[in-house]
């Protein structure tokens with residue numbers, strides 16, 4: 001756009017100079033090009049060095065001062081822990097609707113801050129905001145370009161089609177899938193304990209494999225077997241997620257501007273491209289198989305035993321095209337692993353175990369509740385649902401360690417929210433930790449991990465727009481009920497069988513898009529007698 005504007009102005013100026021006789025016909029192109037380059041540089045310098053500081057209507061909003069002359073807060077964000085800066089910025093202006101900070105080339109970003117501003121961005125004016133193109137290019141490489149990146153009417157249509165398979169009643173039926181994988185995981189842990197029933201184990205990878213296997217089985221009816229003997233699909237997925245190396249991130253960023261993915265002759269890049277192609281090929285074949293099973297009337301037996309993909313084919317009477325299905329499938333798998341390229345359910349479970357090692361009384365109370373409620377090796381939905389303390393622990397983990405620490409939007413048009421006029425194109429950042437750590441909302445102990453707070457919440461904390469781990473509004477996580485039930489089933493299986501102690505070795509990773517443990521989550525694990 002800037003290029004187009006500068007080109008038009010340069011041509012107009014050159015035509016004027018031509019009319020004034022200041023440039024000959026033969027020098028027209030040279031003159032226009034020279035003007036274009038000069039003006040483009042001046043234009044860019046103005047928007048980097050002058051506009052954000054002296055002209056922008058957003059410059060008076062509260063927000064961090066200082067930062068790098070050209071990169072704004074970007075370097076500080078790279079050095080900080082996920083959510084660390086957002087919490088600090090919120091604490092300096094707790095009731096402001098938006099916090100403004102500068103990022104790469106001093107681009108202005110508005111972090112949504114108050115409950116009312118979150119309601120406007122996520123609910124009432126949801127479709128006035130879109131996912132920024134840079135985000136789609138990077139995350140879409142993994143998560144595909146399915147519902148996560150659809151906008152407006154197309155998003156509404158796709159969402160409507162997915163509502164039935166993801167409905168609460170369907171999700172309840174998936175419980176056996178969750179439990180079978182949870183038991184497989186606890187079997188593996190038991191096999192790794194010493195004769196005295198004790199060992200130090202790395203639990204985060206195990207949880208990632210478990211949740212990947214769960215979503216494969218429950219959402220797609222596909223045995224990924226990453227816990228035991230990984231299928232080709234699981235291995236290829238693993239390779240895609242090796243994407244989190246600095247080199248892969250660099251390639252992904254460059255690919256946003258120059259499409260280098262297909263030809264860059266680096267081994268790491270080629271392995272990413274091949275793995276991505278393999279994943280899509282296997283998934284396409286899987287969909288074709290399911291569709292022909294449906295057409296030939298081979299899908300029989302209890303509806304309860306069906307995965308979401310099969311239910312979708314049945315409920316849509318096979319009217320979805322293969323590509324539409326692929327959009328769902330490619331989104332569902334990594335969406336559990338991440339709506340923005342990293343872990344969600346597995347991350348929540350990993351940090352739950354960590355929190356339980358820091359708060360041993362909470363761990364003891366949770367185990368006591370589980371042991372007194374669950375009567376068989378496969379807890380029923382009602383048993384999981386009735387455990388009030390388990391529910392409180394889960395909510396507190398999602399408040400304290402939001403698994404998707406930030407997710408972006410961009411204003412698709414000029415919008416006014418809470419008296420702030422947001423120009424079209426402005427980048428918006430949603431950081432669940434901002435409202436979730438606000439003492440004006442949660443009370444003076446917002447910084448503490450306290451599952452009991454849900455038994456006596458202050459009134460502002462009941463607002464649905466202050467608990468945003470799953471986002472809210474028309475684009476709220478469609479897998480929320482799935483994730484909650486999966487979380488409860490896996491945690492119940494773990495806590496009734498094992499106790500967890502801190503090794504003092506866990507350190508959160510800096511500069512990551514999610515709060516990952518730096519060298520995995522190594523905990524002391526003991527068999528519960």
Ligand code: HEM
Nearest residue numbers: 148335336339344345403407469470471475477478479483
């Ligand atoms: C603890 C676990 C999870 C968390 C914290 C989480 C969080 C989120 C968040 C914050 C978003 C909004 C992203 C945005 O608007 O940019 C989202 C969207 C989404 N999530 Fe999840 N998620 C979780 C698990 C799952 C699971 C298990 C699935 C599928 C089986 C799933 C499927 C999706 C999909 C398809 C979207 C896009 C929805 C749309 O745009 O309409 N998520 N999730």
